[in-house]
Amino acid sequence: MPSDLTHNKAGTARPLRFGIVLLPNFTLTAFSGFVDLLRLASDEGDMSRPVRCSWTIVGESLAPVRASCGIQVAPWTTFDEAGEFDYVVVVGGLLHSGPSASKATLRFIQDAAKGPATLVGICTGVFALMRAEVMNGYRICVSWFHYWDFVERFPGVDERNLVADRLFVIDHRRITCSGGRASIDVAAAILLRHVEATIVQKALRIMLVDDAQKGNTPQPHPPGLEPATHPKVRRAILLMEQHIGQPLSLAELARRLELSARQLERLFAAETGKSPHAYGRQIRIRMASWLLTSSDRTVADIATSCGFSDASHLGREFRKEFGESPAAYRVARPQSRALAMAAN
The missing domain is CATH 1.10.10.60 (Homeodomain-like)
Structure with missing residues (x-):
């Protein structure tokens, strides 16, 4: 049975830790859906405290990152000062508008892949994971809308590992998600590994989501x-x-x-x-x-x-x-x- 909290090396309970990287022109829906489910499942009584899980927005600097809709979100800490995370979540968005993931971002992803953290690519965040060369041998979920962009940018990818007909794919310590509303579904799937199902279901109901979709649910x-x-x-x-x-x-x-x-x-x-x-x-x-x-x-x-x-x-x-x-x-x-x- 899953427990509400993970445990550190000393054996004491601690929140599940999420480090979130926002790429330039990230999709606000994908980011907010993921974080809001963490928030609602983390605490009781609508207090929004990071009890069961905590989340930190990390970046190369503290300069705000612009979403594709124009809203800007400032990182809370830098890559150099960030602590350890259980999950490193990379949220992407527009592919053909402005700069992509920086070299510092790719190094941060590569360093995270060397440790125990699970890497999560949401929307076009998987493009950054590919550029960081941390997806070799793993199955990769992309939106059908970005499938040909992905093949064009990464011609050496084994298309047998490329999935564009499902909402998300969990493959050991790599999770990739097509984006949009599916970010809520993948957040629920992650939380169900660590938190009681009734807690996750309550959070979904508060968000007016009847039930989380499974990873093999087809994309629209x-x-x-x-x-x-x-x-x-x-x-x-x-x-x-x-x-x-x-x-x-x-x-x-x-x-x-x-x-x-x-x-x-x-x-x-x-x-x-x-x-x-x-x-x-x-x-x-x-x-x-x-x-x-x-x-x-x-x-x-x-x-x-x-x-x-x-x-x-x-x-x-x-x-x-x-x-x-x-x-x-x-x-x-x-x-x-x-x-x-x-x-x-």
């Missing part, structure tokens, strides 16, 4: 996909989106979902009215049509990116879907293409 589906009720089908769709350039076979898709191929086919037919193969084809055609009207990439390049063998293969499938060639489709829609390019 990408826009443009028909929502599926069954979680296995939703995860299958996300896996299709994740592997759009190299589509998974039916057998591999079923294996990852711990189903037989026949079970997966029956679920897809009931949920979408299509077979997994037909649904995956629709996803790849939709992506190809979007790239045709929003980029200058060649038809051959788009075909390869979307899992078709060559431009001719894409052309045949495109005519079945739209009744015209990819080139004609692009020419007929110059306005949408121009608007998309102007927004970049």
